[in-house]
Amino acid sequence: MVKNHIAKSFTGGIKLNANKNVSSSKTIAEQFIPSKLIIPMSHQFGPDAIPIVKVNQRIKKGELIGEPADKNALAVHASCSGQVTAIEQHQEPIVGEVSSSTCVIIQTNKDDDVSHQKKYWPRDTQTRLNLINQAGIVGLGGGSFPTAEKLNSKSLNCELLILNGAECEPFISCDDVLMREHATEVLRGGMAMMELVGASAILVCIEDDKPEALNAVYDAAGQLNSKLIQIVTLPTRYPAGGEKQLIEAVTGKEVPSGEYPINIGFICQNVGTAYALDRYIQLGEPQINRVVTVTGQGIKNPQNVLVPIGSPISELISFCGGYNDDVSHLILGGNMMGYSLHTDELPVTKATNCILAINKSQEEKSTQIWPCIRCGDCASVCPAKLLPQRIVKAYTNKNFNKLEELGLKDCIECGCCDVVCPSHIPLTASFKNAKYLTEEATTHSLLANEAEMRHNLKKIRLSKEQMKVDRLHAELKSNVRGDNRKSMINDAVNRSRKLRNKK
Amino acid sequence: MTELVLIIFSAALVNNFVLVQFLGLCPFLGASKKFEGALGMGLATALVLTIASALSYLIEHLILAPFDVEYLRLISFILVIGASVQFTELLLRRASPILHQVLGIYIPLIASNCAVLGVALLNSNAARNLSEAIYYGAGAAIGFGIALILLSTLRERIEEEDVPGPFRGPAITLITAGIMSIAFFGFTGFPQI
């Protein structure tokens, strides 16, 4: 019998209307093949991969196109079969903004011949981790942290592996639909991860507003009949899916500030990552595609799509019926932590869990802003238990050590404070800006410390040289003085007279 | 015993030296720019107050009275206060130079603080015995400290708000001190000594 218990909730957080069922009611559309692929070589963590293909080279689906830069960096594979048309700088959405990096452009053909086949899954952990890196598997929760590095728990023992199926952000339903249709693969992937880190159990956490996913995972766990799998239902509250909030809700412990959950014995993995790992073990297929929710009032028929990595967003949206005419903003991610894109000519990367096109009515943020009246609602919903009203005050006064003291680093930018603020102050935007400014201020002060140290060293060097010169000067002066000065002059006069006589 | 507590209570709250009797206003407004400075100033003034009220009592009853030169009271009190201020300044510079730098001119200014001289004179007028005099000095110091610390934290918070141009700085501080003394008006009517 599979153990199933209800977790208590974390501090703070708010209830949001999920508007997920508009996209989660349909099954995953798996037959989407874009006309061209823009596969970026860069990753959010670790060095860029080095392209090993040449222009006009024909490649198969899953073939290695970018080898890892060093021993534990990530490789890049082709998501579809086709022909390489160019290797050039191209814009891609990364870490909350759009920047350009080297990309392999592939013209796809539809014949879909696969290059990878099932590999032998070795026994010892280190080679398994290297294989995971070579398959380019990263976390699909949005942070895209390299999975091998996260599972490599080194000396710290990991008590529990937490499979994060909470998916608390509105509009996003890719994990929910994935769990409904591929529950057994997700759990098998989880079991493989559990062996890697030597955890004693897996906790599959799902919010209680996803009953179908809960049942599917429950039945799958029954079939696998392993006593180690436990299912935890979380009360639906945003941001339950955040790593720290999930751990606090499920285990009651708090991840120390500035450290990773592994330090207190937990590892969180997204269900999508577990699914990718299982496909790699069963079919040898590297991480070349992911489920993306395409939703929002601006899309004709919102749904979840299995998207090859690198396919342009414009083609993905036209596959889902194109835009409605009153679309106002295109957002990558959910409506709380997503960021708006200025164009849809960008590739889908491994961090793209949702493409959200919202229209005027839904998004209209108020333009009127009042001064803060210190009502403290933002502090009561802050999951990191900060005081946003005082952080924004310290930010407007550019008081950096106050920002440090109030714990700006611990802000997870979840956006709850913006929703409840009666003065409509753009809190999350100012915290992001504040983080950038404090980062710049700390680099400046480091530089200043180093400059001060180098200046003092230079002064010491100059004073040493000066001492040498003075000592030399003193010696010269001492042997010149005294009675032999006259004799030296006479010698010089005689020498010059001898020279003149010789001439 | 309750009588001594009542002395401290009435000296600190009911007729607070700064906000009700309006003594010692210049360090109250000058040294309350920052919380650390106010804390240091409060401690320094408390030290001076206790030393001064004790010494002035001793001088009056041991030296001036026997030689019945009572009229020298004022000058000798000022001498004593000046010496104890100098002593506090040396102590402070040794204990924490940073605090000494932050307070700067306001430490020697304690000598001219009318609360300090006030305590000495009030003690001798009300002919209190030694323990009562020291308790009264301690009460005055606590009252001065409370008012100073409250005003310094208030000023730090007002510093963050966008006060209209002409009222920035001393003007808003005086308004805040005014409203604080209205608040302390609530304590009138309490039993006091």
Added chain:
Amino acid sequence: MQFTITKAPYVKPITSIPIVMRHVLYALIPALAAYIWFFGFGICINILIACIAAVVSEAFMLYLRKQPITQGITDGSALVTAVLIAFSIPPLVPWWIPVIGTFSAIILAKHLYGGIGANVFNPAMVGYAILLLSFPVEMTHWAPPLAEELGYEVLGFWSTIIYALSSSLPIDTNIDAITQATPLDMIKSGIKNNSTITEIRMDPLFGKLGSFGWEWISIYTIFGGLYLLYKGIINWHIPVSVLTSMMIFSALFYAIDSDQYLSPGFHLLSGSTIIGAFFIATDPTSAATSNKGRLIYGFGIGSLAYAIRTWGGFPDGFAFAVLLMNSSVPLLDRYTRPRIYGKS
């Protein structure tokens, strides 16, 4: 296809300042109804005058500070201050009392500190304190409550307006109809010439638990306060800590000597305890920000108000208690910061 860029999160905020202030005003309606029933239309006129003065002074200061005037007035915070002042002054007062009170509250205590959200002291209490200290005579003209069996009746609507504007009485009503001390005042003066509470309570002005008219007004104000709690405009920390500290001290002293000190019930339902706890002390700008700070802040207000009522010189020291705790809020904020997630 090109798009414009905006900042996350893309969610419509659930409330705004005008909505918050409107809810506070709605919550005061039950208390207003009880007030009119027992003390006549005096308070309506005061509210009207105070609101006009508030809007005028707010517009004037916003113009001087070069801020957007329409946004400043429509956010309703000035109206809340005006209504609170009107509630704390006697119903039958000359017209210039609410005007001066509102002017000093809005200009002195709010705009000189930087407008809404910047006032360190509670504007309504600053206005009331200034009035109490500068016009003690007018401020102690409390009219008796409507009570047929006692023969007091309430001035009609027009006669109140005439009194407010010209402070002259229609011929048939006698002078003592409007100069009556509040029950708290009578208790204090009674105890001064040391008669026991039971003797003082013989006077018909005292109802079952509190004072005759006031206890009903307090009960209706509680309904308004619960509405605010239910709507989430205020959180429970301040009202609960104010009322518990008031109850603790009054019960303690009442147990010691019931002839000398009033019962907790009386303290709770008389004077401005309830309206103070739910409407005045919970002004977010001048109160502490963290929950721990709010508990200490409320406890301080309750205990100081009790102390001033029993031993102080003023019959109802709630205004001074709020001002005293307002001046200690920055110190409280400095030391009651909540523990950050993941930090010891």
Added chain:
Amino acid sequence: MATATLILSGIAITLAILLMLAARYFSSSTNEVVEKIETLLPRIQCAQCGYPGCRPYAKAIAEENAEINLCPPGGDETVRRLANFLGREFSPVTEPVKAANLNTVALISEELCIGCNLCSQACPVDAIVGVHQRMHTVISEHCTGCRLCVSPCPVDCISLIPRHG
């Protein structure tokens, strides 16, 4: 009358003796204050305040024989911090002409450099390396953008570029 003067001078002398003992016992060190002032300065060592480096300027401020608004790279921000700490009046920085800032680094153009080594002697933090008559170059991690190397260069080959190129 005589007793009065006697008593007063007696009290004064005893107090003076007490203070002298206290003064000897409590010797003090001011360099703690100089260090605190120095941390408030930007410490680019650009010497535009007229003092050779930030520490001499901090010592001059501590001994109150230097104004607090002589530091162009720090700008009004630093002056406000100094005024706040020292309790002195805030007055804006006067000459912003040669203001250096940490976001720029020096760049020696290789075609023009004649290897005269004047710039590396002028650099307060030894961020310029090169041998006589040979090519010189700036180490950008160490360069603080203080502009001191620009004026000594005879062939004017040093320019300032933004740090994150």
